[in-house]
């Protein structure tokens with residue numbers, strides 16, 4: 001059997017009980033062998049519910065400590081089912097959909113779970129984009145259709161970066177990144193680009209002056225000017241394609257009801273899906289999300305809500 005479930009039968013075979021789920025987390029988290037975080041001893045007894053008891057200092061160490069599962073009162077199997085469901089819906093799930101399919105009593109629980117999963121979707125220290133990268137800002141959400149990004153209010157401004165693989169073996173759109181930015185000023189744009197894109201890459205933008213000075217930051221810079229006399233000409237078509245997919249997704253799955261302060265969670269989910277669902281490793285989505293859930297911070301309710 002594969003080390004991760006591909007079909008629902010695999011899922012049931014791998015995770016018949018809560019203990020099986022804890023066992024799975026232990027394998028993923030302590031694949032190199034258990035080491036006690038208190039005394040660095042390597043030996044431990046396996047207790048119930050994913051707890052290892054150190055043979056030296058006798059302290060208990062839970063496999064869920066410091067992960068998004070920390071302190072959960074829900075059976076782990078239900079968590080696994082939520083993750084299974086979330087990764088297998090092509091376009092993702094809303095909190096309401098998750099509540100319905102798992103039979104959760106409260107909407108709030110479903111909402112918190114989805115947000116915890118979204119925090120796990122950003123791989124800590126993930127790679128930056130490289131090669132030829134198209135970059136542009138887009139406005140997301142808000143009640144009114146705003147004018148061209150820079151300076152409009154009531155919406156969230158995000159920088160979108162898209163790998164352009166045309167002319168390489170893979171072709172078309174590569175990986176994407178989003179970053180919420182305070183404004184379209186030069187420093188905000190260049191900080192975001194540096195966070196999302198490997199130095200040495202070629203960055204393609206429109207003629208906005210905020211992008212001036214990318215060369216000094218270690219990037220090749222291609223500027224595509226707007227052609228005033230050609231209204232159909234689009235200097236950043238890839239970004240616009242990705243941004244319109246994102247907006248359709250926000251409307252379709254979440255009915256556009258996303259608070260501006262929470263938008264970055266949704267951007268993370270969209271990015272995770274976009275970058276993985278097109279990869280050949282689609283089967284590994286479940287495995288990858290569990291692995292990342294073990295690396296992510298516990299993200300308690302308070303910090304989620306105040307975000």
Ligand SMILES: [Zn+2]
Pocket residue numbers: 036037038039040041054055056057058059
């Ligand atoms: Zn110990």
